Amino acid sequence: MPDAISVINVTKRFGSLTAVNSISFSVKKGEIFGFLGPNGAGKTTTTRMLTGVLKPDFGDVQILGHSMVSAPLLAKQKFGVVPETSNAYPDLTAWQNLMFMGELYGLGSEHAKERTLYLLQIFDLYEHAQKKVQSFSKGMKQRLILAMALIHEPELIFLDEPTSGLDVSSARMILSMLREMNSRGVTIFLTTHNMDEANTLCHRVGIIRSGNLIAIDSPEKLKDTLDKIHQIEVSFNRDIPEEMLRNLPGITTFSRFGDKWKLSAQDKDLAIRSLVALSEHEGMSIISLNTLAPTLDDVFLRLTGGEK
Numbered sequence: 001m002p003d004a005i006s007v008i009n010v011t012k013r014f015g016s017l018t019a020v021n022s023i024s025f026s027v028k029k030g031e032i033f034g035f036l037g038p039n040g041a042g043k044t045t046t047t048r049m050l051t052g053v054l055k056p057d058f059g060d061v062q063i064l065g066h067s068m069v070s071a072p073l074l075a076k077q078k079f080g081v082v083p084e085t086s087n088a089y090p091d092l093t094a095w096q097n098l099m100f101m102g103e104l105y106g107l108g109s110e111h112a113k114e115r116t117l118y119l120l121q122i123f124d125l126y127e128h129a130q131k132k133v134q135s136f137s138k139g140m141k142q143r144l145i146l147a148m149a150l151i152h153e154p155e156l157i158f159l160d161e162p163t164s165g166l167d168v169s170s171a172r173m174i175l176s177m178l179r180e181m182n183s184r185g186v187t188i189f190l191t192t193h194n195m196d197e198a199n200t201l202c203h204r205v206g207i208i209r210s211g212n213l214i215a216i217d218s219p220e221k222l223k224d225t226l227d228k229i230h231q232i233e234v235s236f237n238r239d240i241p242e243e244m245l246r247n248l249p250g251i252t253t254f255s256r257f258g259d260k261w262k263l264s265a266q267d268k269d270l271a272i273r274s275l276v277a278l279s280e281h282e283g284m285s286i287i288s289l290n291t292l293a294p295t296l297d298d299v300f301l302r303l304t305g306g307e308k
């Protein structure tokens with residue numbers, strides 16, 4: 001069975017800049033795959049090659065077994081794309097936008113109507129079907145462009161920052177719809193800057209930096225690689241100067257977050273003993289002390305050298 005996406009030694013250069021440097025990876029059918037990286041790392045360039053907007057200089061991309069390089073038309077029928085900026089026509093209604101998309105994908109009129117009706121219902125847009133998109137909120141528009149990408153029942157969809165700029169409840173609605181689509185068998189390739197989203201949604205993530213794929217694994221396994229560094233959050237009953245923490249045994253780095261300090265330590269036990277000794281010595285008390293498991297954000301910052 002072919003993978004949903006197979007990327008084989010793909011390179012893209014713009015003049016002397018190598019935007020994507022011979023990367024290879026695959027996304028299995030049924031996966032939600034997150035593609036992460038700092039600004040300018042090569043995410044958009046890679047996604048454009050995966051969706052056939054750009055041709056790689058070297059290498060091949062296969063979508064469900066069809067080469068994007070040698071058989072792009074076959075491959076393009078297999079997926080839908082949800083762009084970051086809306087591709088819905090503001091002067092048309094939700095119904096018209098969906099029907100138009102159906103026409104573009106060559107669905108017959110009856111089939112397009114059937115799909116339009118179904119998608120308006122599952123995306124909670126049925127009662128707005130006859131309204132022009134220009135009157136839609138950002139959340140409604142995002143649901144519509146997701147529905148538009150699904151008109152031809154693709155097996156795979158590409159999404160670019162699907163919840164960017166949405167309020168919390170609209171973002172949650174989009175995420176639960178993505179999970180729901182995935183549970184019906186749709187493979188999802190998602191580009192995001194949002195680590196929480198990647199952590200909760202994705203089965204695996206790939207991290208790209210300066211055109212190179214530097215990590216690819218499940219969020220849990222990636223976090224596991226950082227297990228040796230412990231994060232500790234501590235607050236005292238009074239403000240302390242940072243010099244007090246500078247040479248404390250066991251503590252590697254520290255920074256202030258509001259009324260708390262966030263510390264990293266190689267030896268958690270030694271660090272906690274040092275904090276207790278410090279507070280006794282200074283006649284203060286510890287108000288709270290938490291040890292934190294590494295987050296995907298920590299993994300990302302470590303691997304990308306702090307670039308966002």
Ligand SMILES: Nc1ncnc2c1ncn2[C@@H]1O[C@H](COP(=O)(O)OP(=O)(O)OP(=O)(O)O)[C@@H](O)[C@H]1O
Nearest residue numbers: 014017018019037038039040041042043044045046
């Ligand atoms: N058409 C182009 N012509 C020249 N350089 C380009 C072009 N497109 C992208 N680049 C460069 O290629 C590199 C990768 O860009 P890309 O847009 O793929 O990064 P990105 O990871 O999507 O970044 P962001 O998160 O900021 O969108 C950047 O240095 C960018 O300036």
